Amino acid sequence: MITCDRESQSWATKAKFNEIQDYVLEKRTEGYFIIDFDRGNGVYSVILEKGCGIIEQRLRWSSEFDADDMIVEMWNNDFTITNLLHDGSDWVYVFS
Numbered sequence: 001m002i003t004c005d006r007e008s009q010s011w012a013t014k015a016k017f018n019e020i021q022d023y024v025l026e027k028r029t030e031g032y033f034i035i036d037f038d039r040g041n042g043v044y045s046v047i048l049e050k051g052c053g054i055i056e057q058r059l060r061w062s063s064e065f066d067a068d069d070m071i072v073e074m075w076n077n078d079f080t081i082t083n084l085l086h087d088g089s090d091w092v093y094v095f096s
Contacts, residue, residue, distance in 0.1 A: 010048045035048065039088070
């Protein structure tokens with residue numbers, strides 16, 4: 001989890017990935033970035049912060065762990081992995 005001084009914080013829990021993704025996209029238009037993303041007991045949870053120094057972020061997922069292509073590509077584009085989880089079927093990556 002990223003910790004930082006924050007201007008504002010938002011969080012949500014949703015049962016389906018597409019629901020949490022829609023929430024994240026909505027909050028991104030308001031200037032929020034993911035600082036923690038997880039899944040437990042069948043529920044996705046996300047914490048987003050505004051004003052914490054993150055200026056760009058990417059959310060990606062794949063059915064298999066993709067260290068050779070996606071991660072290297074993001075590293076080569078000056079992103080770092082700031083959150084990684086497996087939700088039981090897919091790997092979910094947050095790059096900042």
